[in-house]
Amino acid sequence: MDNTDLSEKYTNMIVKTAKEFLEQISKTQYPIKLPVTMKAAFMVSPVGFSLDEQTASDNEYMQMDQQTNADVAIVQQMNLARKITDCGVPVVTFPGSEETPDAVFPNNAFATTHGNKYIIGAMLHENRQKETERKDIRMFFNDMLNYEKHHIERSKAVAELTGVLVPDRGRNIAFCGMTERVDDAGVQAMHDAFGLDLTFQFDLSEGEYHTNVVLACLAGRACMIHAGSFADPEVPQAIAEFYKDRTIFLTDEEKLAFAGNGITITENDLFLSETAYQALSSESKNKLRDWGFNIHHVQVSELEKAGGSLRCMVGEIF
Secondary structure: OOHHHHHHHOOOEEEOOHHHHHHHHHHOOOOOOOOOOOOEEEEEOOOOOOOOHHHHOOOOOOOOOOOOOHHHHHHHHHHHHHHHHHOOOOEEEEOOOOOOOOOOOHHHOEEEEOOOEEEEOEOOOHHHHHHOOOHHHHHHHHHHOOOEEEEOOOOOOOEOHHHHEEEEOOOOEEEEEEOOOEOHHHHHHHHHHOOOOEEEEEEEOOOOOOHHHOEEEEOOOEEEEOHHHEOOOHHHHHHHHHHOOOEEEOOHHHHHOOOOOOEEOOOOEEEEEHHHHHHOOHHHHHHHHHOOOEEEEEOOHHHHOOOOOOHHHOEEEO
């Protein structure tokens, strides 16, 4: 049987244990077959930015004892957008609103995938559900880009898109950590909406809320992972085995500094927040450079008070 037959035989699967995942990747190698990074990015301005008490109920990274400065947040977000465009990736920015204080993290509410499709997420908290109702963002994808809409209805599932789901775009697989921000129906809905060949579903440790804070897949050829954030220690080891000798295990301090919340803007341009970059060890930085990544670090400290970091601020357009 050739690789094409294997791919067809083992397509469209959700596995839930490290053993099942390892068995699956031993049968089907899941090579890179699609573009690994975005064509463009979309962001939401932090106009009206503040700390949302609703989402703080299950986001332990939020700094609720801190005051926020919307003007500083706006400057930091604009600087990030500019640095992304400097890498040749266009950025579309939508306005923010006081009614949606977490909208600066749009990747949870809207996502795109290969084949000109966009996905509307199903958010846990009411304030974030308002984000998914935005007519301007829907019109942008519907009418300007002519993308096909796939709406995950909140009445049927909880699915905070690429917050809980970390896709390896080129290999068409994904990793989904279970928290209050996603349920079983949400995993299935995202698996179908993204058109994935394989989803690895597992539990995160108590206190975690989004997988993309503890795991980053880097252009399909490497990953950064915090092993202690997974309920089953065999899960991060299985993911590391998939990426073989190109896995960086993050310390507790690096994880808390959002080193796991990086994103590859192009095949070779890795973006981290300044907080993450300063916390990351010199050894890990050298490994990333040896693997061909140019590391860009951008100050988004004001936004990080809201419990997310640089990757959360960037919506990808495929």
